[in-house]
Amino acid sequence: MAFESLSEKLSSALKKISGKGKLTEANMNDMLKEVRMSLLEADVNYQVVKDFINDIKEQAMGREVLESFDPGQMVVKIVRDELEKILGPDQAKLVMNDQGITSVMMVGLQGTGKTTAAAKIARFLKNKQNKKVLLAACDVxxxxxxxxxxxxxxxxxxxxxxxxxxxxxxxxxxxxxxYAKEKGYDVIIFDTAGRLHIDEALMNELSEMKEEIQPQDILLTVDAMTGQDIVTVARDFNDKLDITGLVVTKMDGDARGGGLLSVRSITKVPVLFVSNGEKVEDLEEFHPDRMAARILGMGDMLTLIEQAQDKIDEKAAAESASRMMAGVFTFNDLLSQFEQMNKLGSFSGLISKIPGMGKMAPKVDDEKMSEQIKHMKALIQSMTPYEREHPECLKNSRKQRIARGAGLKVADLNKLIAQQQQMQQLSKMMSGGGFGNPFGNPFASMQRGGGMYGASKHSGSKKQKPSKKKKKKK
Known part of the structure; x- marks a missing residue:
């Protein structure tokens, strides 16, 4: 994920200053030196870094901070506020016509994900803002x-x-x-041609189209993986077309993120959307304050909640919750949970949005965890409908058939059964009004690295009775 390295280094630098009872110019300079190096290594523009550090130092060495109860925490707040200024400072939105059609023109170089971004924005407007959207294929x-x-x-x-x-x-x-006027569309999104590089023919065609359609917004798609080239491309397009916003794609890759931190400050063009996956639903509105918190490892629960509302099947989730409250949890319920979690994206991405869990994200092996879930789903799908709904019927002969069907071992199936039994026990506690520890979380054990399905050594075993001490004879 983008910003992983930067987030880790910034958190480390700020942690040192937060532990100081008193703020001095010496320890401030040490912290700012680390912050400066972290930003430069993340490919942030040199001038942006220089201004950022100067602004932080000027505010941090002020009397109000030095005399505050916790100067370290004040510095963290200042760093966060300055990050928001670089990224924002305010959230930018698409300009919608109150009357008539709203026209959005998508521009960008080839390979930046422009066509996919056009469809993602169309889906966003259709589902989130209830707009009737038309896509125009103008990339000939x-x-x-x-x-x-x-x-x-x-x-x-x-x-x-x-x-x-x-x-x-x-x-x-x-x-x-x-055609859009005739059919009563609210929004039309024009997908235009791209080039491998900016040239006169491309700009002439885009300028002619701009003149013809008079768009309310001209959105430039830029690839987060290109680093500082984002700034160069954005500046060139802006000079010719007066672009109104940016769509940053491939934010789910291993981009260092410096381009995103630089582009708003240098071009004054705001980021409207970020794309963090290949699926049409993998699009987020860009919130400077949330991104600043994410970079500093403070999580982003609001975005996580929005993603859950957008992607999770409410009917399936409600049915699963109802069954658990009734004390029922079968392999069908476990399979449903896996499918719902897959819709929310990578595990590291989810963890990075939970406050206090950001440091765990780089340590999560998304590929390994996805493979584990794939195996678990294969085992469940090898079962008959009756076996999925009645786990207690799984004896040795059935287990061997299921394991063979999934291309796995009976030992793997036994671990999966232990997971189901833990969740079944939890659901019974919930139905009885008990409040137990959710030890049956099917993902927690994988995060601990406890083997393929992470079931503990004594999963499903009976509790051992405490040994009684023999009384000494007098």
Whole structure:
């Protein structure tokens, strides 16, 4: 995930100053030196780093901070506030017409995920803002882009307007806007052509289209993996087109994140959205305050809650909760939980958004955990419907058949059964009004690294009676 290294180093630097009972220029300079190096290593622009450090030092050495009850915590607050200023300072949103159609023009270089970003924003507007959205396929340079947009449009149930690769892009855009007016659309998103680099032909075509459709927003997609090139590309596009916002893609990769920290400060163009995955639902509105907290390892519960509301099947979740409250937890319930968790994205991404858990995220092996869940699902799917709903019937012969069907060992199945038994025990406690420790969390044991399914050595075994001490004879 982006910012992992930066987050770890900034947290370490700030922890040193937080432990000081008194703030001095010497220990402040030591901390700021570490912060400076962390930002430069994360590929943040040198001038942005210089201004950032100067602003922090000026505020931190002020009388109010020096005389405060906890100067270390005051410095942490100052760093967070300054990060918000670099990233924001305020959340930017799409400009929506009160009357008539809102036009959004997507621009960017090839390979930045522009076409996918157009579909993601269309889905966002349709689902979150209840807008009737039309996608216009105006990338006629790359014929595959038209088919890609149509495929994505089917996934999100949004119509795609196209006149084919032979029709000039500007004429397609003009016809798309007329069609949108005729059919009563609220928003039209134009997917335009990209190039491997900025050239005169590209800019002329985009300028002509801008003149024709008069968009309310021109959004530039930039790849988080390109580092400081984000700033260069954003500046060049902004000079020619006056872009109104950025969509930062591939934030789920191992990008250092410096480009995102630099681009707003240098170009004055705000980030509107960040894309953190390949699926059409993997799009977040950009909140400077939340991102600043995430960078400092403080978590981002609001975004996590929003993702859960967006991606989790409420009906399935309610049914599962109802069964647990009734004291029932079978393999069907366990399978449902795995499928719901998969929708929320990577485990490291989830953990990084939970306050106080940020340091654990880099240590989580997403690939290994996904493989473990894949194996568990294979075992459950090898069972008959009766066996899934009646785990108590799983005797030796059935176990051998299920393990063979999943291509795994009976020992693996026994560990999975232990997991189900723990969750069954928890659900019975819940149904009886007890408040026990949720030891049956199917993911907790994997995070502890306790083997394939992490079941403890004594899972499902009877409790041992405490030994009685023999009374000494007088």
């Amino acid at each position: 340079v790359r014929p595959a882009a038209i088919e890609q947009l149509k495929t994505l449009g089917k996934q999100i149930d949004v119509e795609v307007f196209s006149l084919g690769a032979e029709t000039p892009a500007v004429y397609t855009a003009k016809c798309a806007k007329e």
